[in-house]
Amino acid sequence: MSKYDYDMLVLGSGPAGESAALNAAKHGQSVAIVESLPLVGGACTHRGTIPSKALRHMVRQAIRFNEMPIFREIGDPRTLTYPKLLSHAKDVISRQVSMRSRFYYRNGIRVINGRGRFEDAHSIAVVNEDGQVDTVTADRVVIATGSRPYRPADIDFDHPRVYDSDTILDMTNTPRKLIVYGAGVIGCEYASIFSGIGIKVELVNTRDRLLEFLDDEISDALSYHLRHLGVMIRHREIYKSVEADDAGVTLQLQSGKRLQADALLWCNGRxxxxxxxxxxxxxxxxxxxxxxxxxxxxxxxxxxxFGAGDVIGWPSLASAAYDQGRAAAASARGKEQCRFVDDVPTGIYTIPEISSVGKTERELTEARIPYEVGRAFFKDTARGQISGETVGMLKLLFRVDTLEILGIHCFGAEAAEIIHIGQAIMKQKNGGNTLRYFVSTTFNYPTMAEAYRTAALNGLNRL
Incomplete structure (x- = not known):
């Protein structure tokens, strides 16, 4: 009989906490999970990944409807209000919560609602919404409390025109013009969502280019297509002050510029x-x-x-958090070997979306690794022409001598799905990671996946 209430206590029910709790339970351990929100799922389900991707999906559907001439016979172009988009996101969130609640029930994991705070290394005091305190003890603890948007002290986030990436999901109107401050992944995703429903967007980037960790060609393509959607991108700008009143929001920049809009979305750091x-x-x-x-x-x-997910920092992705949570639970029960999650594909759900794995051209050039490039443009694929998804490309970087694949970069529809085919080949050992796989394998036709064959042939023709 253990001297503790539980073998493991997990703080937070986001992807990292959920996977840690389930992993421990599957290995016969008694587990409880502490969640500060009324419903399970964490920020991923309620404020981050799920709602933003649900919003994006509906915007993308509307764009496709409005751009395809055949639909003009059905009716006039459709415009979506932001509150209508949110109603779809809330439906998805509800289904996610229901599914995840069943996970805990089926696996005998107790969910304790409230805010946890350490009393000592094995004791957690949980304060519920009524102020009542319940102390729970556990042999091991996994901290998976996630992250929240960074809020500078000199900006009034209580003002109804000033939002961060959490509170933007509570906006009840559709502004005519929106300033998005911060052009990281979240800022770029929301810029494409809002511009996709006809809102004028000013995207303020504090850096030299968009998403500098991407391959330069992909970053350039994102800049082009955001501008094509009507986004005004301003690079190398730092805010000086934010003024909000009943008439609108004014963003004063250190460069002297003054940007005005109906609302401000702050997306700079977590x-x-x-x-x-x-x-x-x-x-x-x-x-x-x-x-x-x-x-x-x-x-x-x-x-x-132990710790896992956003609360430990990089890469701060739900995909990585699931794996980190499992690894943390394995380590906590004494397993000597666990997977350290350091080879995560990038998935960015802008319009069009972006995904990559491996090295960029800049990284390979700086490392003086000889490489060649193979490209396939979606406009040249039969599936792209059929679906109307002609924007985008697949890019393969490979060694000249061995044909080993060094990096894969995809821009366009379903990029985050397409990337996994190449990722699987890159993971092959004993010489299995080679460009020749794609020219010696028959792909379904017509598919977006056959872009790998086209890109491989394009690359081999350069040798």
Whole structure:
């Protein structure tokens, strides 16, 4: 009989917390999960990945309807209001919550609603919404409390015209013009969503180019297509002040420019949700972003406390968080080997979407690795022509001598799906990762996947 209430206690029910709890339960451990929100799923389900992708899907459907001439025989172009889009997102969220709640029930995992704070390394006090405190003990603890949008102190986020990427899901009107400050992944995704429903968007980027971690050619393509949607992109700009009143919002930039709009969406940085955990009680420190530091077994500096997901920082992706949670649970139960998640594909759900895995041209050039490029343009594929999804390309980077694939970069419809074919080949050992796979394999026709064969042949023709 254990001297603790549970073998494992998980703080947070987002992707990392969910996968950690399920992994522990599947291995016969008693598990409880503490969730500060009334419903499970974390920010991923309620404020991040799921609602934003549901919004994007509906916008993309409307764009396709409005751009295809055959639909003009059915009726006039359709415009969507933002509240209508949100109603679809809420339906998806509801289904996600229902599904995830069943996971916990079927696996005998207790869900405790409230905010958890450490009393010591094995004791967590959970404060519910009524202020009642319940202390729960566990042999091991996984911190998976996620992150939230960073809010500078000099900006009034209580003003009804000023939003961050969480509160934008509460906006009840459709502004004519919107300023998006911060051109990271979230900022670019929302810029394409809002411009897709006819809202004028000013996208303020603090850096030299959009999403600098991408291959330059893909970044350039994103810039072009956002501008094609009507987005005004401003690079190398830093805010000085934000003024909001009943008439609108004014963003004063350090360069002297003054941008005016009906609303402001702040998308510049995220912070780990650790400030309420009372980490000082167990001797845990956080960095300037509120993130906890873990080793390659997801173990913190306190032996029985582990971390996973956004609260530990990079790469801050739901896809990685699921794997990190499983790895953290494995380490917590004493498994010596666990997968350290460091080879995550990039999936960016702009319009059109972007996905990549491996090295960029810039990285290979700086490392002085000889490589060649193979390209396939979606406009030249039969499936692209049939579906009307002619924007985009697949790009393969490979070694000149061995034909080993070094990087794959995709821009266009279903890029995040297409990338996994190449990712699977790149993971092959003993010489299996080679461009020749794509020219010696028969692909279904017509498909977007056959772009791999086209790109491989294009690359081989350059040798």
């Amino acid at each position: 912070s780990g949700n650790t400030e309420d955990l009372n980490l000082g009680a167990v001797g845990l420190e956080v960095d300037h972003r509120g993130q906890i530091v873990v080793d390659d077994h997801y173990q913190s500096t306190v032996d029985n406390i």
